[in-house]
Amino acid sequence: YYDRFVKEVAFVGSDPFFREGTDLSVLFSIKNRAGFLKALYGFRRMMKKMNNASQKNFAYKGYGIQLIKTKDRKIFSYFVSLNENTVLLSNSLTAIKKIISVKNKKSKSMVKAADFRYMRAIHPYQKQQSEVFLYFSDAFIRYLVSPKLRIARSRVLRESVKLSLVEKLALFHFHRFGKKEKSIQKITSRIISLMKKNRSEWKVLQKNLKDLKLLGNRFTAFSRKWGKQGFFKPVLDYSLKKVGEKEAEAYERFQKNYHKYWEKYFDPIGFYVNFKNNRFQLKTHILPLINLSIYRRLTRVLNSSQKTIVDTSMPGDIMSISIKLNKTALQKMIGRAFSYGPFRFMNASSLIGHSIQLHMHDSNPMIDFDAAEMNRLLSSRMFNEQHILLTLIGYSLFHPLRLSIAIDKNQKVPILKLLDQSMRFFHISNYFKRFKLKQYHFYYKDEKIRVVRLSIMGVLIWRFYLYFGKKHLHIFTTENYLRKYIDHTRRRSLIKYKTFKDQIIVQFRPNQIKFEKNHYTSGLLENLQKVSLKNIANFRLFSFIFGRKKAKPQTFLKLYGFKPMCPAGGEYYFHPVQKRWENSYFGAFFDAKIKKDKIESEYLSNFLNIKNFQIGLKFTKQGLETKMIIEEKKVKSDDFSKLR
Numbered sequence: 001y002y003d004r005f006v007k008e009v010a011f012v013g014s015d016p017f018f019r020e021g022t023d024l025s026v027l028f029s030i031k032n033r034a035g036f037l038k039a040l041y042g043f044r045r046m047m048k049k050m051n052n053a054s055q056k057n058f059a060y061k062g063y064g065i066q067l068i069k070t071k072d073r074k075i076f077s078y079f080v081s082l083n084e085n086t087v088l089l090s091n092s093l094t095a096i097k098k099i100i101s102v103k104n105k106k107s108k109s110m111v112k113a114a115d116f117r118y119m120r121a122i123h124p125y126q127k128q129q130s131e132v133f134l135y136f137s138d139a140f141i142r143y144l145v146s147p148k149l150r151i152a153r154s155r156v157l158r159e160s161v162k163l164s165l166v167e168k169l170a171l172f173h174f175h176r177f178g179k180k181e182k183s184i185q186k187i188t189s190r191i192i193s194l195m196k197k198n199r200s201e202w203k204v205l206q207k208n209l210k211d212l213k214l215l216g217n218r219f220t221a222f223s224r225k226w227g228k229q230g231f232f233k234p235v236l237d238y239s240l241k242k243v244g245e246k247e248a249e250a251y252e253r254f255q256k257n258y259h260k261y262w263e264k265y266f267d268p269i270g271f272y273v274n275f276k277n278n279r280f281q282l283k284t285h286i287l288p289l290i291n292l293s294i295y296r297r298l299t300r301v302l303n304s305s306q307k308t309i310v311d312t313s314m315p316g317d318i319m320s321i322s323i324k325l326n327k328t329a330l331q332k333m334i335g336r337a338f339s340y341g342p343f344r345f346m347n348a349s350s351l352i353g354h355s356i357q358l359h360m361h362d363s364n365p366m367i368d369f370d371a372a373e374m375n376r377l378l379s380s381r382m383f384n385e386q387h388i389l390l391t392l393i394g395y396s397l398f399h400p401l402r403l404s405i406a407i408d409k410n411q412k413v414p415i416l417k418l419l420d421q422s423m424r425f426f427h428i429s430n431y432f433k434r435f436k437l438k439q440y441h442f443y444y445k446d447e448k449i450r451v452v453r454l455s456i457m458g459v460l461i462w463r464f465y466l467y468f469g470k471k472h473l474h475i476f477t478t479e480n481y482l483r484k485y486i487d488h489t490r491r492r493s494l495i496k497y498k499t500f501k502d503q504i505i506v507q508f509r510p511n512q513i514k515f516e517k518n519h520y521t522s523g524l525l526e527n528l529q530k531v532s533l534k535n536i537a538n539f540r541l542f543s544f545i546f547g548r549k550k551a552k553p554q555t556f557l558k559l560y561g562f563k564p565m566c567p568a569g570g571e572y573y574f575h576p577v578q579k580r581w582e583n584s585y586f587g588a589f590f591d592a593k594i595k596k597d598k599i600e601s602e603y604l605s606n607f608l609n610i611k612n613f614q615i616g617l618k619f620t621k622q623g624l625e626t627k628m629i630i631e632e633k634k635v636k637s638d639d640f641s642k643l644r
Contacts, residue, residue, distance in 0.1 A: 005036040012095070014140070014236045015149060020156055021073075021232030023092035025099060030085055040087070044068055044079065051075045061100055065093075072215055073227035092234045110137055119270040122285055132273035141268065150254060151247050152235040159226050166212050166221040175545050180217060184209050280630040286623050298619045300329050308499035309355045312404045312472060314488045318512045319360040322505040327354050353406040353473070361481050364515035365398030400481035405473045412468055419452070419466075447486055502616030502627060510610045511633060521604055525594050528567045528603075529586040535564040536589060539572055539581045548574055551581075568599050609633045 008029040015022050030036045048068050053075045056067045066079040080088040090096050101107040110116050115138045173187045181187050188206045215222050226232045272283040303324040313320045330352045423437050438453040450466040465476040476482040543551035553563045570585030580588050587593035616627040
């Protein structure tokens, strides 16, 4: 429908703080001016009427500007017609002035910036309805770390804390005295009168709350300088004239911490999005990280040639990680690392191939991991790389793994020699007294399978199965996985191998989750239930203060500006028999439930239909390129809109 009136849309902003309130300008390149303006004027009239907004018309540099706004800044929209084919909507007058200055050629356009031109050379403009291009320029990122934005944002944060405090004080006053009070000074005076200690500190705080007020008959606080939470005045419209001593010191601390990670600058980033044939593709390009030593090491270790990676995944593999390696550079590094110590007699570099792939197969584990909690623990300072590796090993106990190494024909003999050296070393070494290695072989469908048996303290036993394919060495953690893979490769005429040019590829295939589906969905639903049941505490508190009849989501929205939402779409209600608040999908605190079939069909069905979720990384001298592809099963064309 909209493509009948709109040709292209551009979104422009100066900072990404959407939750607190930022400036956002939308430029429309229109096809049918009369039809577009008719729809736009109708929408603005409706918003004005529904929100009891006021309207103001004025001119700037010969351009007529229309402003529709409400007192709480919930509605604050400027409208400008720049020419016959271009229309501008914005919530910032300063942004409008800047755009008009660019149009009148008084200021430079981003199109003329060297970094933007370079990014557009990488991702050239294409006349497709499905194309989205997002760019964070060098100037934009410099502004993000500038003194004006950082100091202004710190003031916004302090104002936000004061607004939250006033709303809590108003709620406490209503609960304590049984009536609403509009005056913040009267509320704080009455609360101070109840105190026996710290009165002087609260009187100082009372003076700092003079610029705030409560809106109407609600518990929503409003700042005369910034507005209300979620709809703050854009920093772009804020004039920073004086800076306090503490603010200057805080910015210096930020600057020092920032330079620990980025010595000169944070690199410009470009995003390219494309939708085509049930396939969502996102590409990013970061310019350039060559000043970082870790980036330089990665460019040496990873293979930058045009040689592709042959994907060795098979049906049932739910996750795969593929890495294209610089074989020569890695062999030199490993040769140096193994040139001393107990491993100096081993030729470990013979194990290095052109690429390495790790695949995880579908299974039905007896225990499960809480992915959200694991991520929280591993991202804390208590854990390091060793803990992450141990977690992966522990996770592998319940999931079949396969390591596939791309090798040449002449590598088989050195690898077998390395295996024999390892056996002898473990047998005679005092370093691994509690570890024992044994090996033997058997045949499956005329293929020779070598088994390496690792025992720890004679109790714990791992078996690894080595199978030499035509171009890969495969190491399996279970015999069943090995047999499945050999059966799969025997049907070569039916196999279509994928190839990749990226250096690192991570793939996740939700539609291959069969055995583990109940474990996976249960974990997701339990996390949704946890969030949902937290909202019940809000309803219990609200009904305790205002009465059960007023404790409705719409009342929350009216009084506080937010509405408690169930993340899975369930409804909150008061159970008249049980005398408690419940959720239609997740039950109550002490009688929790999950409507699995209902939520899975409405909430998770599209996610489980995803054929492949792929992330690719390429480390080049020109910068870091990333690619994200979401490939869905061939279903209805509008199903991408249902992905959450």
